[in-house]
Amino acid sequence: MSDGLNGIPDAVRAGQPTVWRNPHGRPAAEILPGLAYGLAEVAEAEARWRRFDPLLARLFPELATGRIDSPLLCLGPDVAAHVAGFAGARVLVKADHDLPVTGCIKARGGVYEVLVQAEALARRGGWLRTGDSYARLAEPDARDAFAAYTIAVGSTGNLGFSVGVMARALGFAVEVHMSHDAKAWKKQRLRDLGARVVEHAGDYGSAVAAARAAFADRPDAHFVDDESSVDLFLGYATAAFDLRRQLAEAEVTVDGANPLHVYLPCGVGGAPGGVTLGLKLLFGDAVRCIFVEPVAAPCLLVQLAEGLEHPVSVYDIGLDNRTAADGLAVSQASMLVAGTVGPLVEAVVTVEDTALFTWLRDLWEQAGLRLEPSAAAAFAAVGPRLTLSPEARGGTHVVWTTGGALLPEAEFRTALGLGIR
Ligand SMILES: Cc1ncc(COP(=O)(O)O)c(C=O)c1O
Incomplete structure (x- = not known):
């Protein structure tokens, strides 16, 4: 092809x-x-989650044990056949x-990265003494200290929400950079x-780039980088x-x-990539x-089709990155993810x-599942x-539904009406 990108099938180019x-x-x-992150790092991330259980249970009454996890559901035979x-x-x-x-997978990375920051600040500030329960970090003195610090993120919506919920619950200031076309209700x-x-005039990638630049030299802030954060990646992997x-x-x-067989909706790649790393570490090629x-x-x-020599975007092959799946509307994948788990991805x-x-x-x-469009992708x-x-038919198939429970009723009803019979 004249654009020099030879590995991409014509059907993909044609949308x-x-x-x-x-x-x-x-x-x-x-x-x-050969990877930079292995079982030791993912197990360490899991141990950090568990240290925070008492704090999360205190901050969010719906978390009886403090564990943020979702059910594994078994579809009935008719739906499964469908x-x-x-x-x-x-x-x-x-x-x-x-x-x-x-109400979305991005919490696994986004909440986790806020906890990493909170723990580091608390240790540095001496607000946690040996033997203290992390629940102490909900006390007013800790909240006041967190309030002097900003957590920033660029997001299509769900990462921003996940980071925002956790960071605000601890008292941090929060700044979320979003593309202009991100859903209005997610901004609200x-x-x-x-x-x-x-808000930024360009797409998600330009919102992330602008935010990264704005927070590059801010000692009083931490930027959660959806494209290259190892903490996000490890948080997802603990799933x-x-x-x-x-x-x-x-x-x-x-x-x-x-x-x-695990089917994972993919935007920038962090969530599906982290989950893939974790699963491959635990189960290998099973x-x-x-x-x-x-x-x-x-x-x-x-x-992945073009290799890792240089970043390739969907615009380079004439696609427009316009989709109702707002969480997946990403023109350029994370090079961290592509480089780490690319060879472990079976198919796209x-x-x-x-x-x-x-x-x-x-x-x-x-099946009574309340999904947002991005989360329905894996079923398709x-x-x-x-x-x-x-x-591959004989194995067990796991469809990862990645968001939707908190969709406003009007949004959900509109989406329901768009399904073709
Ligand atoms: C509902 C939903 N599913 C899947 C994803 C994909 O995650 P990632 O961008 O990390 O690949 C997102 C990202 O925001 C999302 O909001």
């Missing part, structure tokens, strides 16, 4: 739904030992659309929390421990003979991770907006992927 099997995929055993395209399919839902406190929800919302525990409780075996992107914004697909499936709305409606009517990917890879 058609595609199943792209990653030709650069490598075995976990070959890739994991999703997978054949009778007898085993389909589970990792219901992060219903994650407590924030942040303002209601007391966050400052800064693998939750899923492993729930699979064991549900008596689902995961091994070479019983593979687990887990296959399939990323799902809108046809207009397949940023990780184009980056691209889906049309019409399919998102139809699945959103079907899952509401047939299962059937096409299994048509191309029928040998």
